[in-house]
Amino acid sequence: xxxxHRPSVANFYFCAIYEGQANKYIKNMEKPNNLHVVKMSDQDxxxxxxxxxxxxxxVLLENVGEELDxxxxxxxxxxxxxxxxxxxxxxxxxxxxxxxxxxxxxxTKYRNxxxxxxxxxxxxxxxxxHTCLMNxxxxxxxxKS
Numbered sequence: 001x002x003x004x005h006r007p008s009v010a011n012f013y014f015c016a017i018y019e020g021q022a023n024k025y026i027k028n029m030e031k032p033n034n035l036h037v038v039k040m041s042d043q044d045x046x047x048x049x050x051x052x053x054x055x056x057x058x059v060l061l062e063n064v065g066e067e068l069d070x071x072x073x074x075x076x077x078x079x080x081x082x083x084x085x086x087x088x089x090x091x092x093x094x095x096x097x098x099x100x101x102x103x104x105x106x107x108t109k110y111r112n113x114x115x116x117x118x119x120x121x122x123x124x125x126x127x128x129x130h131t132c133l134m135n136x137x138x139x140x141x142x143x144k145s
Contacts, residue, residue: 022107023062030058030103037062040069049075050091056099061106068106075104 027035036052037060038045052059053075068076071092080089080098089098 020107020109022105023060026060026105026107030060030105033058035060039063046071046092050094050096053089053091053096053098053102056101058103058105061104064106064108066108 027037034057036048036057038048039062042048049059051057074090078089080087082088083095087098087100088095090096
């Protein structure tokens with residue numbers, strides 16, 4: 001299936017896995033693609049995210065709590081639009097060109113996170129222990145192909 005006809009959830013993964021197996025896998029998988037690893041507490045979090053959206057670099061947002069920054073809203077909903085012939089997205093107050101290769105991974109270390117329905121409907125959430133990591137990896141690989 002051509003990349004631009006894939007389901008919008010295919011570029012966004014929210015893996016609620018305790019112990020960091022998802023982080024290790026994502027870091028290894030995306031290493032050749034210039035993965036940027038950020039936390040919401042980082043001072044340059046938004047700027048890094050903006051650059052990655054524009055240039056198509058993958059981002060791993062790690063160690064999130066049970067609430068997400070509202071600035072992620074349009075990104076999680078993949079609210080893209082055309083402007084001047086380019087596909088764009090609004091992130092906060094900035095309108096950015098949206099690179100089709102952009103991938104966004106979100107992980108948490110909570111053992112049993114409880115996400116509000118408003119978050120759950122925006123992303124593909126996989127909650128599991130280390131024993132089901134292989135199932136999660138199969139899901140990721142199937143979404144990529």
